[in-house]
Amino acid sequence: MIMQRLRSVTKYFMWVVAASFILFIFFGFGSNILQRGEERKGNLIAEVNGDGVDYREFSYRLSKDINLISGSIGIDPLRERILSDQIINELIMEKILSGQINKRDIFISDKQVIDIIKNSPPREILQDSTFWIGGQFDYNRYNELLRDPRLREFINNYAERIKNDLPQRILGGEVTSLVRLTQTEIMENLMEDSIKLKLEYIRIPVDEWVEDEPLSSPEEFYYTHKELFRREGVVRLGYVSFPVKVDDIMIAEVRDIAKSIIERAENVPFDTLIGIYSYYLRERKLYYGWTSTEELPSFLTSALLGVKIDEITEPILSEEGFHIIKLIGRERGRLNLKEIFLPIFPSAEVYMNAMTEAWSLVKTLRSDTLIGIPDKYSERYITYGIGYIPDIGVDFGTFLDDPRKGKVSHPLAGEDSLYVFWVEDVDIGTPPFSTMKEEVEDTIKIIEASVRAKKYIYENLPDDMLIMYPEKGAWYRTPYFTLNNYTEKGIDLPDKIVNFAFNLREEMVSPPIRAGRDIYVLKVIGRKAPSSDEIAEIMPGYLGRMQMIKQTILYQGWIYDLRKNSDIKDWRSRLYE
Template sequence: MPGVAEGGLMIQKLRKQITVFLWFAVGIFVAFIFFQWGMQFTGSRALTKRQKGIIGEVNGKPISSTSYNNLVAGYMEMGLTEDEAGDSAFYTLVEATILRDFYQTTKLIPSDKEIVEVIKTNPPPEILRDTLFYTNGSFDYLRYAEVLQNPQNVGYFRQYEALLRDALPKQRLSTYLLSTVQPTPIVNEYLKRNTIFTAEYGEVYIENIPVKFTEEELQEYYEKAKDYFKRPPSRLIKFVKLDLSPSLEDERLLIEEAKDILAQIQSGMSFDTLAYRFSDDAKTKKEFGYLGFVKRGDIGKELEDVVFSMSKGEVKGPIKTEEGIYILKCKSKRGNSVEILQIFLRLTPSYETRSMVMEKAVSFIELTKENGFEKAAEGMNLE
C-alpha cells in the first residue's frame, strides 16, 4: 500500500523537522532570558535610589519623590513655608507607611467589598441629616439607593469612599487597642468614683471631752509613741511662676489657618470633610462637624450673636473666643433653634512660645547663681 507508506514517511519527516525547530526555539528562549537578566543586573546596578525617584524607606517600603512633592505642594497651598511643608510631608508619609503596615498586619484595612457595604448601609452624615431622604419619620434607603445608582453622583461618593478608607482603619485600631485593656482596673476605678452610699454619723469634738493628765503621764506617752510623732524631712521651697500662654503671634497664625480653611470652603471643599480633618473638638470632629440644634443660652454669647444672625447655608468665621477660633455653618433653622456645623481650632502655645518660656527659665536659673533667688526674681519681674 504505497499511500500508507508515503504517509508514514511524511509524518516521520515532519517529526524530525519539528524536533529541530523546538530545540532551536528553546535555545533562543534561554538566550533571551540570560539577556534580560543581564540587562536587569547592569541596569539596577547603574541606577541609584535617588535616580529611581526614591527619597527614603520605611520598613523596607520606598517613599517616592512624586508622592513627597505632591504633598509638599498641597501643604504650601495651605500657607506653610517650604521648610515646614517639607517636614510635614515627610512625617506624614512616614506615619502613613507605618500605619499601613500595622493595618495590614492586624488586618484592619477594609476590603473593597466592605467599603461598598458600608457606603450602602451608612449614608454620609449630610445625607443622613437631609429631611428629603425621610419617609414617615424614618430614613428611606430606597431613595438613598437611587442616589447611589445615579452616575452623576460618582464624584461625590468617591470623596466619601476616600474618607472611609482613611477613617475605618483608625476606628478599628481604636477598638483593637481598647480590647487589649483589662476591664477590671477600669471597672474598679469607675466604681470608686461613682459609687454612692448613705451613712448616719454624729460629730464629737475632742475639745469638749474633759481629759486630765500629769506631766509625767504626758512624757511617758511620748516615749512610747515616738514613732507616731516622727515627721519625714521637709524643705522650705521658694519658686517663681512663668506664664505659658499663647502669644499674639500664636493667635495671629491660628486666625490665618482659619482663613485658609474658609478659602477652601469657598472654593467648593465640603465643610464636613474639612471639619473632620482640621477641627480640634473631638466630639463634633467624629460627627464631621455636626453640633446639632442650639437655642439661645446653649452656647457662649460671642457665638450666640453670630449663630442667630446667620441664614440657611451661610458660613461665618473666623470667630475668636477665649478657647480658640470657630468657623460656623448654618445647616437649617427651626423655630427658635438653629442647626449648626462647626470647625473649632484650639488656641494653644506654639513650639516657639514654649521655647521662649524655657529660655527664660534657663536664664533665671543662671541669674540665681550670680545674684540669689530673690534678686533674680525681682530683676526679671517674676513672682
Template structure:
C-alpha cells in the first residue's frame, strides 16, 4: 500500500501522503484479525475472508479524515457523498484482501533484510538523510502504533509489491506501440477552415415563412412550447450585517481554535526562487537547440559573475515571470516540473544553479529563501481564524433567530405578513418562477431558493434557508400549473424556433456543399468568397493544442488527425458550422523520435504496466467470490 501511495499521481494523495500512510496502517492492524466474525458485524467477505464492520468503519473514517484535511472548511457531507467515500473505502479493502491472498498463493515471502531496507527508506524516519531509530519509535508512538504491528503491516505491503512486480514484469512495449505513441503525442497538422453561422441565413428564410408553416410546426412540436409549473412566493430576509457588527472574537478563542485545528495550518517545505528561462520549442531542430543553449549560457555567465539576477531576468528571460525579475514566489514540492524542483530544493539561499533543461527550455535558478516544513505561526493566521470564528458565530445567532421567527409564524397560523409587521421586517414578494430557474429577481442564488419553494405545501413556511450569508423564510402564494399555450399565445416563439431550425439546416447544407467543392480542388478562398467568409489558417497543431475560434476540442482534433491532406470535414461546435480541411500532416520525425525514444519508452512502459495490472486486478475481482452486506452498508 505504501508503494502505491508513493507512486500515486493525484495531487490529493501526494498532499497528505504520510498522514494517510500512518493513519491507514493504524486502521489495518487495529482491525486485522477480526475477520473471523460473521453475521451482523460483517460488511463483506472476500473468498471467505471477512471484512468486519469495525475494519470498514475505521478505513472509511481514515478516508474521510484525509479529505477533510484537504478541503478543510469546504468539506461537506454532500461532497463526501459525491466522492462516494464509503464505496472507495470498501473497494480498497476488498482489493487489498485479494492481493494478499494471491501473494500468499504465489508463495512470496519477505526477508528480514527486505523489511529493514523498506522501513529505513522512509524520509519520515530519517534525520539528515539517515534512518533514526528514536525518530522511528516516536512517530509510531504518536500514531498509536507499536513497532511489531507496523513491521507486520510492512511485510504485507512488501508481499503486495512483489505480486505487483510479478504482473508488471510480463509487460513489454513493442516497436510499433512506441512509434504509434510518438505519432500520437508529437504528430502535427495544419488546417484551413471556414465558419458558417446559422444567423447568416435567417433574414432570407424569414421572408419566406408562411402562416401555414408556422402553425404546422406548432402542431407537430407542441411539447417544445410547454410552460413549466411556476410559483410565486412571499419571503422574509434575515440580514447578517447587524449581527456581524456586534460579534467580537477574543484572542483566547482564536488561540484555542488554532490549537484544536493546528493540522489545518501545516506547511510543507517551501522555497522562494527566481529563474531565467530561455525557451526551446518541443519540435526544435538541433541548431535551434544550440542557439537557445548558447543564449542561456551567456545569461548564466552574467549572473555568476555578479550581475543582479532580477535585472538580467527582466532583460533576457522568456518566461511569464520575466517582468517580476523572474520571481516565482514560494512554492512547494509538486508545483514545478521534476528537474526544476530537484535543483531548486537542493540549492541554499543565495545560490545560483547551472543550466537546468526541462520540456520548456533552459532555466537558471536562484533560490532567495527557504522555509522548512512546519506550522504557520499563530500571528500569521490570527486574522484568518478570527474571520472563521466570526462567521460561525454570526451564522449560529442568525439561524437561531430565523428558527425562532419561523416558530412564531407557525404559532400564528402561518401568517408571514402579520409577523413581519410585528418584527419590523420587510416582506418581499417574488415574481413567478420555474423550478429550474437560473435567475429570480431580487434573489442572489436562484437554485436553492427555487428548490425550497417547490418543496413547500400550501401555506407551509420553509425551514430557514441560507442564501449567501443571510437566512430566508419562504411561503408559496400562488401556483401556475404546467400548460401548453394555444397557437395565438405561442406564435412569436413558434416562429423564432422554426426560423432557427431552418437556419441551422441551411447552414449545414451549405457547409456540406462547400466541403464538396474543396474536395474537388476548388481553392478555399474562392469557396469562401461565395458567402464573403473569412478563411482561417493555422500553424502546425498537435492533438492537445487550441483551435482558433473553436477553442480546446481534443475529440475534434483526434478526428481531424484521421484525415489525409486535402480531405475535409464538417463539424458543428457551439451552434456554429465549420468546414475544415487538412493542409499538411507531419506524423513522424525520425531524428526527434531518436532523441525522445528513451523517455517515451519509460513513460509508455509505466502506463502500460499500470493498465495491465489494473485490468488483471479487475478481472481477479470479477471472478472472486465477493459478498457485500448491502443492507448493512446502506445503514452506515
C-alpha cells in the first residue's frame, strides 16, 4: 500500500512538502540570503520559532527572480504576486529546516565548498556545449573560467547555493537513512503495480428505492453507529473571487509593441529580437526550427497561408497574447519557423482596483457588526479536510494552518483572480444528534434502500452472468488496470469497489455491494500476472523505486510534523495593503 500512502501524504500542505522534497532531491534550489543586522518587528514579514524573515531577504530574492522572468513589457501583476507568496513560503520553510540543521550540527566548510566548485560544475556550465570536447567535459577550460575575475560574482553565487543547499540535502539523507523495505511491502506493492484486472459491472443507483421516512429510529441509529458520523476535521470555507481581467488598452499597447518589433526586424537579426523581446509560453516551447504542420494550432496555420520564405507575419492574436512568426523554410507537411511571443496580461491599474475591492470585503468581514455577506458579493463554498489543501489553484500560505470559525484571509492570488476566504465552520469529532438529525435520516434511508435494491437484484438478475442491458442501472466494461493506475485509466469506481474486485476469482459474479448511493455487481473477465522471469527482470529497478517512494513518505511526513509544530507568525499581508 506504499503508493496509496504516498498519494495520501502528498496532499498535506503541498507548498511545504513540494518545496522541502525538491530541496532534498535536487541540487541548486534556493538562492542567496542577505546579511542582516539587528532585526526589528517592523522589518519582518514572518517569524519562525523566534527567527525573523527580514523584508530585505524577501525583496532581494523577489527582485532577482522577477529579473529572470520579466521581459520587454514587464510582468503580469498576478504572477508577480504569486511569485511573492512562493518566495515567502520558501523562506519560512528554509527557516524551519535551518533550525534542524543547526540542531544536528550539520556544517559545510569553505574547503568543502571549494572542492565542490572545482569538481562539480554548476548546471549552467554543464549545459554549455562549448565545454564539451569529444563527449568529455573540458575541466581545463572550466578551471580557466574559475580564475577569470569577470565571473567572480557568478562563482560567488554558486558558492552560496552550495552553502544553502548541501546542508539541506545532508539533512534529508540523515532523516531517511534508516528507511528499509520489508519483504511484505515489496510483494504487496509488486502485486499492486503488476497484477491487472479487466471488469464487467452493473451499477444501480438506490435512489429509486428510497422511502420518504426511515423505518428505524434516527436517534437510536445515531447512538449505535456514531462512528459513521465522526468528523476527522472538516472545514467549510466561504470565498469571493475578484477577477483580474485583461482590458482593451493593454491589448492595444502590446499590439503596438509587436508592430514596432516587426519594423526593427528590417535592420536587426530576428534571433536578436527573440532574445530581447520574447517571453516563454506556459504550455509549449517557442517555435524555432522545423515543425510538423499537424502540430501547429489552427490560428497559426491560417496566419501562415500565403506567407513567403523569409517573410514575417503581422502580429497574430491568440488567447495567450501576440505571436510574431518568421517563415524560414517550407517542405511537404512541415514548416521551418522562428517565433516571438508577447503575452497580454492585466494592467497594474486593473490589478490594484481588484485588490482595493478585495480589501474592502476583508475589512467588512473582520468588522464586529457584520451580519451575513453583503448582497453585492457572489459567495461560494467548499469543504476540505484539516491538513489538506483545497485544489482550486490558490496559494493559501499559512491561512489554513489553524482554521478557526470566523477567520478571514487577506486577498489571496489565483491564476486569474484575487480571492478572499473565510472559515464558515469547522467540524471535529462527532457532532451532537441535534445538528446531525437530517444526515442520520438520510443515511438510514440509503441503507434501507440498498436492502430493497439488493432484493431486486437477487430476484431479477442471473447469478452467473451480467446482462448488458439491465432494466435498471447500466452495464460497463473496463480496460485492464492495476490497483495503482485505475484512476489514470479513467475508471470511475470507488476505492472500496476496486479493492473488492481484486479479491474476486476470474469469471465469478460478485454478490451486490453498496458504495455510496450505488449498488455494484462485478465480474472479473480477465486477470494478468507477471511471470517469474518478468519479476526477476524488473525487480532491481523496482526495489530502488520503492525505496525512494518510502523515503519520500517518511521525509514528507517528517516535514509536515515540523511545519505543524513550528511557531510561525506570518505578516505578509502588510505587503499587499
